Amino acid sequence: MLAYAVRRIVAVIPVALTVVVFVFLLLRVTPGDPAAVIAGDTANAQQIAHVRQALGLDRPIYEQFVIWAGQLARGDLGHSVFSNVPVTTLIAQRIGPTLALAVTAMLFASALAIPLGVLAAARAGSLVDRVVMLFAVLAFSLPVFWIGYALVLVFAVAWRLLPVQGYADLSQGLGPFLAHITLPGVTLGLAFMALLARVTRSAMLEVLGQDYIRTARAKGVSRAKILFVHALKNAAVPIVTTFGLGFGLLVGGAVITESVFAIPGLGRLTVDSILTKDYPVIQGLILFFAGIYVLLNLAIDLSYSLLDPRIRP
């Protein structure tokens, strides 16, 4: 177990290094002058030179990398070009709402997708199965912002059940927090729910064809117990993997959801920094999210050996 864990952790290092080098090169090997593009169309030569200097683009490329990687190793993601605030501070200020949003979306998606996927697999080919799968394709086809506005129009404008937009921190009380986070959470969770339902269904179909399921049925285990205990446990690996793969989907969705609902989180920070071309902040956010992705998938890799003893080498 320990050897397996160490091997998985070591395997993360080349991925992390690739991300770091890739993000570094992104700005440096782009065709044209990145300083001129970032400074904008209306910038004069002096402003372009200022941007070039602020980003360190006037030095030789190896020197740039050494300085940049050195800062990164100390946990320094650079400073915002506009406010001069450290990028790490900006991220720390904005992470709360995004975390709340992501957790709500994940909880909503899992609570619905897993039972629906199991049900669809148990009655494969039935009307229930087809309705669930059609719903999954539909949820996957609609853009996040459209779902958001449609939910706002129904639940906030027409029925006045929930606020149109905004965010309330948990410190402002559980009621306001839940009222504000529900619509964004559902908006963000729908696409992930569709993905999870499809994966659950196909993983369950695979397992339900196994001999031990037939054995369980033959010895008289109840249908519900077969589905949710025997089968679901054995379908866990692909389902858990989806949480890792779905992370990118969730981050992309959060950027848009926060924009629709005016939530002051990391997504909003991303949009603000694109509109002001604050490249160090965009770059810092990419590194931050990629880092979380790598750690999340490492945790999932390690969980496999707990979920499925056969994977433990």
Add this chain to the structure above:
Amino acid sequence: MSTAVERDLPLRKPRRALARHGLLLAGAALLVAVALLSIFAPVIAAHDPIEMNPIERLRPPSLAHLFGTDSLGRDVFSRAVYGGRVSLTVGLGVAVLSTALGVAIGLFGGFYRRADAVIMRITDGIMAIPGILLAIALISINKPGPLTLIVAISVPEIPRVVRLVRSVVLTIREQVYVEAAIAVGAPPLRLLFRHVLPNALAPIIVQATFICAVAIIIEASLSFLGVGSPPEVPSWGNIIASGRNFVQRAPWIVIYPGAMLGLTVLAINLLGDGLRDMLDPRLARTLR
């Protein structure tokens, strides 16, 4: 390929096979309809998509303005019809570009094991970055334009194609008939075109349709955030963005173009699902 499908058909319940192909056909028909709408946009659109008419601001849908008008008095239906051109072009462009590059890189890695390790590390690295953020970063450092948009949306998709192609190549390499072909001295290019590509074609086509669907959503999302198509070029994303501040007063600006976008992506997804079930007998068997 078609013979394999025909052989499989009698094993399934005929009714369900029909239903599945029904969805495929529905998807294809819907997609053709949207494509025709975009191609013949100048004929179909009753108004100039960028003509402003201050008297006709925020009018609800009517016979004169099927989808109503926006805050500048522009006809939303005409804009949505023209917007389809951007979405379909970007979707198709991304599907072609990322598939072509992904197949080339994937085949190369599958055949030359020394390059494979490096390629895998790079794809791992790119896949660790959320696709939309990578696209945003690429756009923010390049000159805006349709080509930048297509390239920026393609880059995050390429690793997925590479992985798919590589896994097919690795599976096929183990087949006895490929070993036999190698043993009798078939040159690598012959192996490639006779054995590998024909087997990889079905999953690649299916993957390309899904990439097309994702690309359309990402283009719309980028335009919605203000970094995709410029405001003077109507696209589904920026039409919806232009209606953001009027959602309560004029929901039609957001709802109808969004529904068109959703229907188009749904059509492509149905097409992809249908193709996968039709072309992949292994999966069709597990669904039986």
